[in-house]
Amino acid sequence: MIQKLADKIKKTHAPICVGLDPMLSYIPDHILNKAFAEFGETLEGAAEAVWQYNKAIIDATYDLIPSVKPQIAMYEQYGTEGLKVFQKTVEYCHKKDLLVIGDVKRGDIGSTSAAYAAGHLGKVTVGNKTYAAFDEDFATVNPYLGTDGIKPFIDVCKEEKKGIFILVKTSNPSSGEFQDRLTDGRPLYEWVGEKVAEWAEEHMGETYSYIGAVVGATYPEMGKILRDIMPKSFILVPGYGAQGGKGKDLVHFFNEDGLGAVVNSSRGIIAAYKQEKYAAFGSENFADASRAAVTDMIKDIDGALNAAK
Amino acid sequence: MIQKLADKIKKTHAPICVGLDPMLSYIPDHILNKAFAEFGETLEGAAEAVWQYNKAIIDATYDLIPSVKPQIAMYEQYGTEGLKVFQKTVEYCHKKDLLVIGDVKRGDIGSTSAAYAAGHLGKVTVGNKTYAAFDEDFATVNPYLGTDGIKPFIDVCKEEKKGIFILVKTSNPSSGEFQDRLTDGRPLYEWVGEKVAEWAEEHMGETYSYIGAVVGATYPEMGKILRDIMPKSFILVPGYGAQGGKGKDLVHFFNEDGLGAVVNSSRGIIAAYKQEKYAAFGSENFADASRAAVTDMIKDIDGALNAAK
DSSP: OHHHHHHHHHHHTOOEEEOOOOOGGGSOHHHHHHHHHHHOSSHHHHHHHHHHHHHHHHHHHTTTOSEEOOBTHHHHTTHHHHHHHHHHHHHHHHHTTOEEEEEEEEOOSHHHHHHHHHHHTSOEEETTEEEOSSOOSEEEEOOTTOHHHHHHHHHHHHHHTOEEEEEEEOSSGGGHHHHTOEETTEEHHHHHHHHHHHHHHHSBOSSSBSEEEEEOTTOHHHHHHHHHHOTTSOEEEOOBGGGSBOGGGSGGGSOTTSOSEEEEESHHHHTGGGSGGGGGGTGGGHHHHHHHHHHHHHHHHHHHHHHTO | OHHHHHHHHHHHTOOEEEOOOOOGGGSOHHHHHHHHHHHOSSHHHHHHHHHHHHHHHHHHHTTTOSEEOOBTHHHHTTHHHHHHHHHHHHHHHHHTTOEEEEEEEEOOSHHHHHHHHHHHTSOEEETTEEEOSSOOSEEEEOOTTOHHHHHHHHHHHHHHTOEEEEEEEOSSGGGHHHHTOEETTEEHHHHHHHHHHHHHHHSBOSSSBSEEEEEOTTOHHHHHHHHHHOTTSOEEEOOBGGGSBOGGGGGGGSOTTSOSEEEEESHHHHTGGGSGGGGGGTGGGHHHHHHHHHHHHHHHHHHHHHHTO
16 A cells, blocks of 8 residues: 555655545535535534535545545544544545545554554454454554554554554644653654664565654654654655645655655645635635645645755 | 542442453354344444443443443444444443543544544534534543643543543553653653643642543552652553452552542453353353452452551
8 A cells, every 4th residue: 555655646746645634614604504404403414514525625636646634533523423424535535546544543552452453444353244444544553552552553554455654753832742852862753763663664565664654744853854764664744734834844754766755734725715825716616725725735845855856 | 520430439439440342252142143133244233242242231230330441442443333332332321320431542633632522521513503422521542742632631621520541651561662761760651640740730620630640550660659640630540350450459559548540440340251250150141240250359459458558
């Protein structure tokens, strides 16, 4: 799957993913009203609005991009109705040949991580049958519990040819509180990065490993160091756009082959129509605004990579 | 809610929670067969078996215990069908006046943690209405992202009078890999503990804070130190029984008032009928075996606490 991601990035010149993190406040009134008219102001109504919104954005952008990153929390907050739409979104993206990075940030003790890995990337056995419940291509994983929290995910990835991105240095303002603490002269995130590099070398696809890392666009200097520590890993880079990152700050997240990173933008793409820059599209044409924002993002990042050559 | 937990523990003499972490391999054949006969060997069939199994165990133990801790991964692996049963289990436990600790180990950047907090402990707004999706009383939270990943949970707890348990030192064998790393002479888990203590003092119930911690029964020496660091916090203690912890090892997780800790046992209770000690009950009477195992666990822990007085 990691090779498919690399191939699709080369083909599209778009080392990006669109963060499908819908909030009801982003969704235009015409979609909300229609969903509420059909299902009422209910969890089902909210989920239907999210689904119609996602579908329009996917339809308008899928040919430009290799991957999407739905944030499961935005669905989970609406309970099982929301999670049905998470699943439906994953399925629809697969139909459109998009790779799906489930931003689930799971991680637990061994047997529990095994259940998460089965549910999100693998299969569960029921009697003599097996089922893939959520069936993402990649998942994000939290490393706080150490190797035996990660290992079950790696095992499933190996079996199913899928991949994970392990949180190393997150994009949020207080990520340094624990992640930056110095041990033997090096911050914790570097030690986590060393561990990711070790796992990555043991679990290689064709040119890259299927064990990747998450490093926030908001910390480009740390990204440069972590790039060197984890040469075989793809880095999933959240924090572009709305959170502050820009294309020229991101070149050091990439290797010299122009690969090795996939930059995420969520609000900046899916709610583009709310920005002054794209306001002319109007809320009726929100998906066209998202397409324009994707094109601009690709130009910004691909341009910065070319300028750095 | 934390005061209700303290009151219920005093009343039952049972500072414990039953871990509702069902695996299909624990569930007796007569339940599996009935569920599969009705729904087939499907995700729905698996979910139905889990529900009937949970219900029987809750019915057989609810009068002895203050709380349960369902591990959401065990439900999530069966997709939305599994999560419907997670929700149904939470509701049923509320009817039985049991406090529910959702073992969800969520944690993300601010806006995403806010969605998790709303979905698990609070309410979401849909148009002019609000809904509680999963509605646990407490949730476990991962601290790797720092304050802005935790703060949205605290805000919801304050609003809804609920609580969280933050992972400090987990029970698994490799928890030390990152959690034990020394910074300025102290392991990371102590720094996380200091932070929990700080949050706890700012967010007090009557005698205890509604910001608690998770510390594994498998590390009693560390539990003693963390007890002192976080005097106002309840400690959720997984790893009793099947993972190796015993009552006498756990006395230092408690304060002198006999409160301040709630010890979890999952497999040791819910699959008690599979142990030699309770085998005489037979698989048909698995719930009675669970009741006997609860009684023994209470005796072990309450006895150890009395002996230590």
